[in-house]
Amino acid sequence: NAGVTQTPKFQVLKTGQSMTLQCAQDMNHNSMYWYRQDPGMGLRLIYYSASEGTTDKGEVPNGYNVSRLNKREFSLRLESAAPSQTSVYFCASSEALTGYSGNTIYFGEGSWLTVV
Amino acid sequence: EDKVVQSPLSLVVHEGDTVTLNCSYEVTNFRSLLWYKQEKKAPTFLFMLTSSGIEKKSGRLSSILDKKELFSILNITATQTGDSAIYLCALTGTSGTYKYIFGTGTRLKVLA
Numbered sequence: 001n002a003g004v005t006q007t008p009k010f011q012v013l014k015t016g017q018s019m020t021l022q023c024a025q026d027m028n029h030n031s032m033y034w035y036r037q038d039p040g041m042g043l044r045l046i047y048y049s050a051s052e053g054t055t056d057k058g059e060v061p062n063g064y065n066v067s068r069l070n071k072r073e074f075s076l077r078l079e080s081a082a083p084s085q086t087s088v089y090f091c092a093s094s095e096a097l098t099g100y101s102g103n104t105i106y107f108g109e110g111s112w113l114t115v116v
Numbered sequence: 117e118d119k120v121v122q123s124p125l126s127l128v129v130h131e132g133d134t135v136t137l138n139c140s141y142e143v144t145n146f147r148s149l150l151w152y153k154q155e156k157k158a159p160t161f162l163f164m165l166t167s168s169g170i171e172k173k174s175g176r177l178s179s180i181l182d183k184k185e186l187f188s189i190l191n192i193t194a195t196q197t198g199d200s201a202i203y204l205c206a207l208t209g210t211s212g213t214y215k216y217i218f219g220t221g222t223r224l225k226v227l228a
Contacts (some may be wrong), residue, residue, distance in 0.1 A: 002147055004158075033216070035218075040125075040220060042204065042218045042220035043159075043204065043206075043218040044218075045216070045217075046192060090158060090159075090177070092216075094216075100128050103163050104150060104164055105150070105161075105216055106161070107158035107159050107160075108158060109157045109158050110157050110158055
């Protein structure tokens, strides 16, 4: 099973360039998330999508946009990359937002993004 | 404001030692607490806890939740070098919006 797949795995951008991180899940999950992980900061939520057709801001949304293209796919766009956006980005999904018994969150492998 | 605090931030032990990792939290309308292990890539799921006092166990790892004192612990007995990783604690359940809130993690290094 593929689970959560995100691309690209590695990317180097110049300041001001734009790019889109793609994410797809094959578990028929309703909810999807984008996190960034920086040393000493843990996983911080950028945006999330409770269900197809809805998106909401997380803790650190500035400089990013998202699209929930369909139930499977949730993309993250950097319109004008900045060095502060150098990070590891994780896409994740879960059956639903709420943590009822049996509901866990599954992560993609991560995308290492460097902005120079 | 909802928050998750993990301690210690980092820990170095020798193989065979027992370690206890802590996760304390403040969250409105608690629903569940999850533990993850993160090695080089994506976090992998360890445990989900929803009720106080019920120990979850998987091999040398175990975890328990105290909803009165608002914390959880993750125990690892007879540690091995393969246990070296970042251990993340996450909460679900906030007032109004529902999302997973992660702690900064505890970085565990087990020396041979």
